Structure formats: C-alpha cells, structure tokens
Amino acid sequence: MKVKITRNAAKQLNTVLEQEEDKELKLRVYITHSHGDHAHYGLALDKAGDDDVVVSTDKEIDVILKKDEALLDGIVIDYLYLPQEGYVITNPSKGNHGDH
Numbered sequence: 192m193k194v195k196i197t198r199n200a201a202k203q204l205n206t207v208l209e210q211e212e213d214k215e216l217k218l219r220v221y222i223t224h225s226h227g228d229h230a231h232y233g234l235a236l237d238k239a240g241d242d243d244v245v246v247s248t249d250k251e252i253d254v255i256l257k258k259d260e261a262l263l264d265g266i267v268i269d270y271l272y273l274p275q276e277g278y279v280i281t282n283p284s285k286g287n288h289g290d291h
Contacts, residue, residue, distance in 0.1 A: 192264040193284075194220070194246045194254045200270040200278060201250035208252070211236060217245065219255040220266060220280060229287035230262040232280035261285070 196204065204218060219237040222230040239245050239255045246254045256263045265284030271277065281287050 192244055192246050192256055193266075194248050194256070195267045196248050196250045196252055196254075197267070197269040198250075199272075200268045201252060203270045203278070204250075204252055204268075207236075217253045217255050219243075220263060220268065221257065222260065222262060225262055229282070229285060232266065234268075234278055234280070262287075 208216075208218070213236075215238055216236040217239065219235045221233050221235065223233045224231050237255055242258055243255050244258050246256060248254060254268075262282060262285055264282075266280055266282045269279045269281070271279050
C-alpha cells in the first residue's frame with residue numbers, strides 16, 4: 192500500500208507526534224464513510240493491530256492502514272492553510288481529488 196505525505200502535512204504531523212507522550216503511537220488514517228467509488232477519511236494516533244499494515248513514508252512518518260482496504264491505498268495527506276486551515280486527505284489513484 193502507498194501513502195504520500197506533503198511537506199506541509201509532515202511539518203504539522205511531526206509537531207503533533209513530538210508532543211505525544213506515548214512514543215509507540217503512530218498516525219492512523221481511516222475511512223469515516225464511503226459511498227460510490229470514493230471515501231471520506233479521518234486521522235488519529237493509534238497502535239497497529241492484527242488487521243492493520245504499517246506503511247513507511249518518505250517523510251519518515253509511519254502510517255497505519257487497515258489491511259485490504261482498497262480506498263486507503265494511494266492516499267495523499269496534505270495540510271492546507273486556505274481556504275480553511277487543516278488536513279486534507281484524498282486518493283487521486285481512486286479518482287478522489289477532494290470533498291464534494
């Protein structure tokens with residue numbers, strides 16, 4: 192499975208991870224709900240379980256994903272400042288380029 196984290200997102204995520212006391216926690220991306228051919232995503236700090244895979248990224252942030260969840264493979268995690276500050280998760284490889 193593949194995950195891309197942009198430079199802006201990595202900067203924000205590293206700040207969160209550095210402040211966390213439990214250094215075993217990793218970033219989890221999960222599907223909040225899906226319909227049709229795309230999903231909406233959420234973020235949390237968590238520990239990997241038996242149904243998970245841990246993906247290493249080029250930003251040296253490990254991401255936990257649920258195994259065999261096709262809509263998680265190929266996600267891009269970004270952090271935008273405009274029009275509203277926050278994380279944006281899309282999956283261009285599945286045709287999901289943003290919320291609708």
